[in-house]
Amino acid sequence: MSRLVLPGASGGLESYRMVGQPLKLGTGARPARSRVAYAAAHVVADPLADNTPGRPAVLDWDATLAFRHHLWRNGLGVADAMDTAQRGMGLDWPATAELIRRSAAEARAVDGRLVCGAGTDTGTGTLEPGAPGVAAVLRAYTEQLAVIEDAGATAVLMASRQLAASASGPEDYAEVYGTLLRQVSRPVILHWLGPMFDPALAGYWGSADLDAATQVFLEIIAAHPGAVDGVKVSLLDADREVALRRRLPAGVRCYTGDDFHYPELIEGDPPGSSDPGGYSDALLGVFDPLAPIAAAALAALDTDDLPGYRKLFEPTVPLARQLFGAPTYYYKTGIVFLAWLAGYQSHFVLVNGLQSARSLPHLARLFVLADEVGLFPDPELAAARMRGLLEIAGVSG
Numbered sequence: 001m002s003r004l005v006l007p008g009a010s011g012g013l014e015s016y017r018m019v020g021q022p023l024k025l026g027t028g029a030r031p032a033r034s035r036v037a038y039a040a041a042h043v044v045a046d047p048l049a050d051n052t053p054g055r056p057a058v059l060d061w062d063a064t065l066a067f068r069h070h071l072w073r074n075g076l077g078v079a080d081a082m083d084t085a086q087r088g089m090g091l092d093w094p095a096t097a098e099l100i101r102r103s104a105a106e107a108r109a110v111d112g113r114l115v116c117g118a119g120t121d122t123g124t125g126t127l128e129p130g131a132p133g134v135a136a137v138l139r140a141y142t143e144q145l146a147v148i149e150d151a152g153a154t155a156v157l158m159a160s161r162q163l164a165a166s167a168s169g170p171e172d173y174a175e176v177y178g179t180l181l182r183q184v185s186r187p188v189i190l191h192w193l194g195p196m197f198d199p200a201l202a203g204y205w206g207s208a209d210l211d212a213a214t215q216v217f218l219e220i221i222a223a224h225p226g227a228v229d230g231v232k233v234s235l236l237d238a239d240r241e242v243a244l245r246r247r248l249p250a251g252v253r254c255y256t257g258d259d260f261h262y263p264e265l266i267e268g269d270p271p272g273s274s275d276p277g278g279y280s281d282a283l284l285g286v287f288d289p290l291a292p293i294a295a296a297a298l299a300a301l302d303t304d305d306l307p308g309y310r311k312l313f314e315p316t317v318p319l320a321r322q323l324f325g326a327p328t329y330y331y332k333t334g335i336v337f338l339a340w341l342a343g344y345q346s347h348f349v350l351v352n353g354l355q356s357a358r359s360l361p362h363l364a365r366l367f368v369l370a371d372e373v374g375l376f377p378d379p380e381l382a383a384a385r386m387r388g389l390l391e392i393a394g395v396s397g
Helices: 061-073 093-110 134-151 161-166 170-183 210-222 238-247 262-267 291-302 306-323 328-341 351-356 360-372 379-392
Strands: 003-007 013-017 037-040 077-080 114-118 154-157 188-193 228-234 253-256 281-284
Touching: 003 360, 003 379, 037 291, 061 077, 061 093, 077 093, 093 114, 093 134, 114 134, 114 188, 134 154, 134 161, 134 170, 161 170, 170 188, 170 210, 188 210, 210 228, 210 238, 228 238, 238 253, 238 262, 253 262, 253 281, 262 281, 262 291, 262 306, 291 306, 306 328, 306 360, 328 351, 328 360, 328 379, 360 379
Parallel strands: 037 077, 037 281, 077 114, 114 154, 154 188, 188 228, 228 253
Antiparallel strands: 003 013
16 A cells, blocks of 8 residues: 655654555445435536636536536435535636536436525625625525526525625514525525534524524424425534424424534434434535445445444544534535545646645645545545645655
């Protein structure tokens, strides 16, 4: 196995011999029967374009769509145009709208499941972070929702920075979401993203008190029966997610967005608990790099093979915690880094220049943890690419 010299967390260099064997998980999988699972997919930047900070996003469409087919082949649904795709961090609305249309066409061709994020980073004129007013926020949501529904996809109503800045209290959230839920043509997913993923979303639903915010959230859902397929919760608080899912109306799914506690949340409550049989479905950024492992783990869950499920998923948690470590909103850098090492794209370049958003020691640790769980289909390719990155940084050996 390959040996590399890697930068450590303390600032020194450490010798590392790769230990992982590629997991033999097959070349495809059917969608899980016992859970609904979506991977929030990243986009592949065009490395020859001017994808520097502040410039319009330019994507490599062939590679971006090929990665979505990789997720579908592994039996996962695709959650597109979400924060994993750099919404609010470089992916502008024109590129997002094109992404939605192209992904929807590809999904139809293979009967793949697809949901797409509707946000407020556009409208009658572009809504930049600030306080544009609740009416302008509603117009922006409506415009994006129309693009998604016209493409034939299911919408995820994403948490809005602009609404957080404009709303004066819970009543404004009730007005905006109520108006949208009355006009949708099919049930949507509501999206609650915590401030660890985006600090501009602090106080969402009209309160910094999470208990009060949860109550507003639940009241909005209850007021619009049949319009909500489920809720995506990304608060990185497993106990709070379990408490919320127990209060959801019948038929409304809880899609975990908790990239720290996903194995136990998806597995669900054991017999004898206060809510036996309760579980979370999944809409996770961490499923982007973990797609083959996630597919195999969910297949084990379908056959009630809990030891097999845990054996596959539990070793991935240290990798997920490193990937989504603070500042959490830069996790996209690690997602693309792992896709490059694994051979799903030819370069390590992100929209908005975000390949520079994580340190070399952080990336080196991701390399080690991914190797340990057998995530690289071709370990020698991963090693060669890691060496190339190290050489650019002046590390050799």
